[in-house]
Amino acid sequence: MQNIRVERLSSVTETLVSDLTNLLSELSETASDLEIHVLKGIINxxxxxxxxxxxxxxxxxxGMLTLVCVTLLSGKKCIIEDVIVGTRFRRRGIASELLHSAIVYSRTYGARYxxxxxxSERVAANELYKKTGFIKRQTNVYRRILLEKLDL
Incomplete structure (x- = not known):
């Protein structure tokens, strides 16, 4: 097994922006290309x-994962978004390591959950989430489209 390391992003280069844009394109065909000033704004x-x-x-x-942690009236919570492992890197434990890092950070933040x-068609991902301790909830998820494609 290769040595896998996970880092919390703290700086950005043009090469990294290009690499992360390529990863995002594997998650979504409609993902816009990242721009360095936008990514810098996000990590700040x-x-x-x-x-x-x-x-x-x-x-x-x-691979990469985005974690959003907020304090609401109901308490602290975190949301995981954009979990992506490049096609050629799958089945090596990378997603598990990303999730572990997000869970550790969320605990440190003091999130309730x-x-x-x-x-649903992401069968392997859904199995991994269950194996990692995530519980499928019976809820409705609603979305209202505001822009067809967000240009960042």
């Missing part, structure tokens, strides 16, 4: 943490 935003996983055999990011959503 207190509620948002981006975790990037690396397989030490290859310098490019193998972490939410995430996943499309």
């Amino acid at each position: 935003s207190e509620p948002v943490q981006i975790f990037v996983a690396y397989d030490d055999a290859i310098p490019a990011p193998a 972490i939410d995430l959503t996943s499309r």
Whole structure:
């Protein structure tokens, strides 16, 4: 097994922006290309943490996860978004390491819970979430489209 390390993003380069844009395109065909000033703004935003996983055999990011932590009237909570592992890196434990890092950070933050959503056709991802201790909730998720494609 390769050596996997997960880092919380604290700085940005043009190369990293390009690498993360490539990862995002594997998650969504409609994802806009990232721009360096936007990514810098995100990582300087207190509620948002981006975790990037690396397989030490290859310098490019193998996966990423976005964690949003907020304090609401009902208490502190975190939401996991944009969990992506590059196609060529799957089945190596990278997503598990990303989730573990997000869980540790969320506990440190003092969150009561972490939410995430996943499309039902992502069978392997859904199994991993259950195996990692996430419980499928019986709830309705609603979305209202405000823009067809968000240009960041």
